[in-house]
Amino acid sequence: MTDLSETFPLELEIEPLSLTDGLIALLNLQAQIDGLEGRHTCAEAATLIDLLILRGLILGRISDYERAAQLADRQVGAATADAAAYMARARTRAVFHRFAEALDDLDSADRMSPHDTAAKRERAAIMQAQGRFDEALSTYYAVIDGVGQFERAAALVGLWAERGEADTAQRFYLDSLRSYRGISPFPVALLDFQLGVMWMRHARLAEARTCFEAAIARVPAYAAAQGHLAEVEADLGNPEAALGRLYPLAVSSDDPDYAAQLARILGQMGRNDESSVWRRGAADRYDELTTAHPEAFADHAAEFWLGPGNDPKKGLRFATLNLEARKTPRARDLLTQALNANTAGATSARCSGAALPN
Amino acid sequence: MSDHFSGPRALTDPAADISDVFAFPAPDNGQHLVMVMDVFGKSGPSAVFSDAVIYRFRIRPVDIAATGLEASFAPSESEMIFDFVFDVPSDTGGAERPVQYGRCLTPNGRTISFRADDENGGVGDGVQVYAGQRSEPFFLDVRMIEKTAATGKLSFKPKGADTLYGTNILAIVVKFDWRKMLEGGPLFAVVCETLAAGKRPVRIERVGRPEIKNVSLSFKMFDQVNEDLEIRDLYNSEDAFDLKPDYFDTYRVRMNANLAFYDGLDGEVDWPFDGHGNHPLTKLLLADFLVVDASMPFAETSYFEIERSMLEGRSHITPGGRWLNEDIMDFVFTLYVNGGNGPPVNDGVDAPIAWSSKAFPYLAPPNPPKGGAA
Numbered sequence: 001m002t003d004l005s006e007t008f009p010l011e012l013e014i015e016p017l018s019l020t021d022g023l024i025a026l027l028n029l030q031a032q033i034d035g036l037e038g039r040h041t042c043a044e045a046a047t048l049i050d051l052l053i054l055r056g057l058i059l060g061r062i063s064d065y066e067r068a069a070q071l072a073d074r075q076v077g078a079a080t081a082d083a084a085a086y087m088a089r090a091r092t093r094a095v096f097h098r099f100a101e102a103l104d105d106l107d108s109a110d111r112m113s114p115h116d117t118a119a120k121r122e123r124a125a126i127m128q129a130q131g132r133f134d135e136a137l138s139t140y141y142a143v144i145d146g147v148g149q150f151e152r153a154a155a156l157v158g159l160w161a162e163r164g165e166a167d168t169a170q171r172f173y174l175d176s177l178r179s180y181r182g183i184s185p186f187p188v189a190l191l192d193f194q195l196g197v198m199w200m201r202h203a204r205l206a207e208a209r210t211c212f213e214a215a216i217a218r219v220p221a222y223a224a225a226q227g228h229l230a231e232v233e234a235d236l237g238n239p240e241a242a243l244g245r246l247y248p249l250a251v252s253s254d255d256p257d258y259a260a261q262l263a264r265i266l267g268q269m270g271r272n273d274e275s276s277v278w279r280r281g282a283a284d285r286y287d288e289l290t291t292a293h294p295e296a297f298a299d300h301a302a303e304f305w306l307g308p309g310n311d312p313k314k315g316l317r318f319a320t321l322n323l324e325a326r327k328t329p330r331a332r333d334l335l336t337q338a339l340n341a342n343t344a345g346a347t348s349a350r351c352s353g354a355a356l357p358n
Numbered sequence: 359m360s361d362h363f364s365g366p367r368a369l370t371d372p373a374a375d376i377s378d379v380f381a382f383p384a385p386d387n388g389q390h391l392v393m394v395m396d397v398f399g400k401s402g403p404s405a406v407f408s409d410a411v412i413y414r415f416r417i418r419p420v421d422i423a424a425t426g427l428e429a430s431f432a433p434s435e436s437e438m439i440f441d442f443v444f445d446v447p448s449d450t451g452g453a454e455r456p457v458q459y460g461r462c463l464t465p466n467g468r469t470i471s472f473r474a475d476d477e478n479g480g481v482g483d484g485v486q487v488y489a490g491q492r493s494e495p496f497f498l499d500v501r502m503i504e505k506t507a508a509t510g511k512l513s514f515k516p517k518g519a520d521t522l523y524g525t526n527i528l529a530i531v532v533k534f535d536w537r538k539m540l541e542g543g544p545l546f547a548v549v550c551e552t553l554a555a556g557k558r559p560v561r562i563e564r565v566g567r568p569e570i571k572n573v574s575l576s577f578k579m580f581d582q583v584n585e586d587l588e589i590r591d592l593y594n595s596e597d598a599f600d601l602k603p604d605y606f607d608t609y610r611v612r613m614n615a616n617l618a619f620y621d622g623l624d625g626e627v628d629w630p631f632d633g634h635g636n637h638p639l640t641k642l643l644l645a646d647f648l649v650v651d652a653s654m655p656f657a658e659t660s661y662f663e664i665e666r667s668m669l670e671g672r673s674h675i676t677p678g679g680r681w682l683n684e685d686i687m688d689f690v691f692t693l694y695v696n697g698g699n700g701p702p703v704n705d706g707v708d709a710p711i712a713w714s715s716k717a718f719p720y721l722a723p724p725n726p727p728k729g730g731a732a
């Protein structure tokens with residue numbers, strides 16, 4: 001198990017968790033999905049949707065999210081009075097940052113099943129994603145008594161991390177680990193990742209690296225953790241290690257983020273020909289994705305166009321769209337960065353490479 | 359798959375989710391007892407056992423403590439355990455199924471190694487073990503059970519739809535000479551558990567009888583005391599041989615309420631409550647272990663026959679326990695609805711996709727993937 005003692009004070013040390021190996025967990029996630037394919041009770045469909053979202057999250061497969069969204073639309077059409085169908089669709093809509101529509105679905109689920117707290121927990125998660133932190137927190141606390149200690153603490157890790165309150169997020173993270181009684185590595189790896197992202201945003205790269213390494217130790221195939229670790233490694237002066245992580249991801253994933261990272265790091269290393277190949281691929285894919293799912297990819301597209309994509313106007317457009325969907329501190333920072341990059345005569349420090357032809 | 363998805367915690371760990379337990383005298387050898395644990399219902403082709411789980415068979419000699427309306431068992435304090443553990447698969451590249459190895463630790467301390475999916479299994483010290491993917495032996499129409507609970511009317515159709523048709527499970531089978539391996543008997547109580555491995559193994563799930571947690575305990579709406587309580591994770595955390603008095607009344611009230619609901623489905627009261635306000639089956643069913651008489655010859659239908667004989671004050675005539683091919687849903691519904699006083703309740707599903715055989719490892723080979731997402 002990855003040693004977290006360097007990141008966290010010793011008095012907060014936790015016992016190693018006994019978790020299913022990441023390879024087995026992934027094989028069994030695949031087995032769950034395969035076992036539910038072609039079966040269509042409402043509960044099975046909702047489970048399949050959740051599993052597809054999880055696989056999409058772990059492997060960085062946008063196609064899984066898209067398939068989950070299709071299934072959820074179909075499920076609502078087939079079971080218009082089933083709260084679980086609306087809940088499942090709300091989750092897929094939230095994945096694609098269609099928050100208003102997701103909240104509409106939760107309203108429907110609430111009307112059909114007013115005593116079910118699951119819809120309220122989903123609502124809190126969406127409020128959090130929208131940057132409505134105070135409302136999210138009060139919603140969480142209104143329904144949190146009915147869930148287990150792990151679920152309670154885990155829900156609050158992300159909220160406090162998004163809010164930038166590192167100490168509180170870390171405390172809930174450790175509470176989560178202490179109270180975890182499951183054996184699936186996925187919930188814990190997702191928390192490791194959330195905390196790593198938080199440390200990245202605080203520019204505490206060593207702590208971020210420890211968290212991403214912990215996530216990867218639990219689930220080696222966790223694409224986003226590998227990708228973020230690569231970013232940290234590059235920033236810590238080890239671009240070759242970063243490239244080694246990113247090449248397989250850029251090939252296997254349909255998320256352009258890894259190709260964009262490759263383009264950025266190769267550009268910084270002066271390997272411009274290689275960089276431009278990955279840059280072109282990422283640009284094409286971001287164009288596809290922002291056409292199909294504009295809200296979902298607005299933030300990453302903005303970062304790409306303000307960085308290796310080198311199209312500040314496009315970057316500003318997507319940063320603006322992103323802030324319309326979610327009023328988080330990060331979205332505001334991104335818009336500020338985009339506005340700066342579009343100031344007359346300014347050249348963003350992150351922009352690199354020649355402009356791509358339109 | 360009578361216990362599949364039997365609690366929210368089990369949902370996150372499919373390889374630790376026990377779906378069924380069976381115990382029966384070996385049809386192919388009268389000296390041997392067979393126990394089977396099924397996990398990971400509806401598993402696709404890549405399913406494997408978890409390396410973080412101990413798959414445990416617990417066996418205790420048991421006596422009949424009382425008969426008639428107070429019928430009950432008295433399990434011994436002595437216990438024998440078969441533990442199964444598994445490695446991380448060594449090869450997943452290109453193989454249809456990953457190659458996984460495991461080990462069985464027998465009650466006398468012997469370790470038997472085996473390769474999963476090998477039908478010959480591992481053999482040693484008079485014990486034969488198998489682990490791997492097989493065809494789901496259980497069959498039922500879940501939608502009509504849910505409809506029955508929702509409408510308060512028996513909703514089974516003459517020809518039902520098997521919810522589990524063509525699905526697969528992961529099975530662990532152990533066959534052994536019970537006189538050499540076990541102490542006491544010939545009446546034994548069997549419970550299967552999954553435990554999170556580690557310095558202090560923690561029970562994830564336990565199963566003894568079929569359809570206790572799902573059909574008998576899961577429905578909340580008839581429980582006037584705890585109508586919002588998801589009871590199954592709490593129940594799973596209890597030792598089957600030593601239910602804590604702290605929560606016993608919670609289980610008792612839920613079981614009483616649900617059994618009373620089923621009893622009323624035909625408009626007749628076949629199970630009047632006793633002087634303590636309990637359904638006559640509640641105490642027996644909450645003793646949630648399979649009881650098998652290892653000295654009796656194999657029988658095709660034997661589940662709950664020992665308990666029935668106790669209630670009726672006679673000697674049992676079958677080994678009890680549970681054989682793989684029994685139509686458990688018909689039996690359970692008939693028992694709960696009319697206690698055998700009325701016509702058999704038929705759920706409209708009378709067979710799995712493939713019957714289990716009477717030769718080791720008994721369960722039918724796995725079905726091909728259904729695939730083809732709609």
